[in-house]
Amino acid sequence: GAVVSQHPSWVICKSGTSVKIECRSLDFQATTMFWYRQFPKQSLMLMATSNEGSKATYEQGVEKDKFLINHASLTLSTLTVTSAHPEDSSFYICTLAGGNLDEQFFGPGTRLTVL
């Protein structure tokens, strides 16, 4: 399967700052990228879906102005958590998909801690 990387793998920031998380495919061109977050002891929750070259589609309850997604190319997507607060502390995971879900590859995740 494809190799997906996320950077950083772990970040600690102060409340009110913005944090950018990169999701990169090293060997796979993804037409679709998904972003999930996972709170401790909970399952993954889909946040948004983005297709290369178009705006992301956000799930209900996810603020698009707070979680900015940029699907810059077929190998790179970024999630920016703007004005982060402690309740945004979570494990953020990206996935890359090809033409169908048969080809979907998860990143290793980024743990965000907001103080």
Place this chain on the structure above:
Amino acid sequence: DAKTTQPTSMDCAEGRAANLPCNHSTISGNEYVYWYRQIHSQGPQYIIHGLKNNETNEMASLIITEDRKSSTLILPHATLRDTAVYYCIAADNDMRFGAGTRLTVKP
């Protein structure tokens, strides 16, 4: 995505087969059944998927009932490293995770 129901937790003895059930009674015709697992603090790992035929790969076997309303993931010889949360997902467009089954493989 169709809703899936899995047991909250299961135990399995090391070396024995682990059979993880999943109910997806509202699955639609174009939805596949996917299985992923997540080991603590890591991203989900793909295991296997299928539409209506049984599938087998180097990790596991997937048995889907003829009516497609349920399926079973089989790990033929569970090891301690198979301890993880296992997610069953019925999807055709995007993946939505349920609570999964926490499998504990015991020595």
